[in-house]
Amino acid sequence: MRKFLLAMLAAALPSLTMAAGGGVALEQFRGDLHDQASLQRGAKLFVNYCLSCHSAAYMRYNRMGADLGLSDDQVRDNLLLATDKVGDTMTIAMPVKEAKRWFGNPPPDLSVIARARGADWLYTYFKTFYVDSKRPFGVNNVVFPEVGMPHVLWELEGLKQPIYRTVTEHGESKQVLSGYRMVSKGSMSADEYDQAATDLTNFLVYMAEPIALKRQSMGIWVLLFLTIFAVIAYLLKKEYWRDIH
Numbered sequence: 001m002r003k004f005l006l007a008m009l010a011a012a013l014p015s016l017t018m019a020a021g022g023g024v025a026l027e028q029f030r031g032d033l034h035d036q037a038s039l040q041r042g043a044k045l046f047v048n049y050c051l052s053c054h055s056a057a058y059m060r061y062n063r064m065g066a067d068l069g070l071s072d073d074q075v076r077d078n079l080l081l082a083t084d085k086v087g088d089t090m091t092i093a094m095p096v097k098e099a100k101r102w103f104g105n106p107p108p109d110l111s112v113i114a115r116a117r118g119a120d121w122l123y124t125y126f127k128t129f130y131v132d133s134k135r136p137f138g139v140n141n142v143v144f145p146e147v148g149m150p151h152v153l154w155e156l157e158g159l160k161q162p163i164y165r166t167v168t169e170h171g172e173s174k175q176v177l178s179g180y181r182m183v184s185k186g187s188m189s190a191d192e193y194d195q196a197a198t199d200l201t202n203f204l205v206y207m208a209e210p211i212a213l214k215r216q217s218m219g220i221w222v223l224l225f226l227t228i229f230a231v232i233a234y235l236l237k238k239e240y241w242r243d244i245h
Helices: 002-020 036-050 061-067 072-078 096-103 113-117 119-127 190-208 212-240
Strands: 056-060 129-131 139-141 158-169 172-185
Touching (some): 056 061, 113 119
Antiparallel strands (some): 129 139
């Protein structure tokens, strides 16, 4: 029975992955929470391009700076745009009522978005905006159809149009995305923008669980302790039961 359940779960995993991306195959995110340079670049992108609309109310500037190897002065000089106190949380000044009127719904807080959506989803999301004149902001997104926000990184990536090909399945034809065509170049090359998307996703993954690296390090010591304790417990058991066995 156990083997059957495991087999069913393994078979379901691919479909769960596709469901997380709305039926779109997600690109694999290759980030590293040990890479402080990447996290610092991601923090800069987040503050400059995301924090004007999206808050991160569960993160404080000084906590972020300490984790990313930045002094309070560096945080104040480079990342403190919405407040003048490094001990403040990363909130925004946009009124909720106005945000709802402008966007339909208030932009969500991004403190734990990486845990809610997943790193692969976020990474793919940043790379799959395309021109769509039918949308209010002129863009749409492959993994988030009918998205209600502009492509805030368009100056970096540029603007692109989707290229579709027709495929026939079970006698029915449908359009499948096969790539993109650039219609307006950005300030970054494709590789540079890919790195920017990686850095921003890396920062969001860090922000969703700032203690992740410490937890993982602590977990190694806990496992080591349990291993040693198991050996000691086994030897004690043998000693106590020696006369019986």
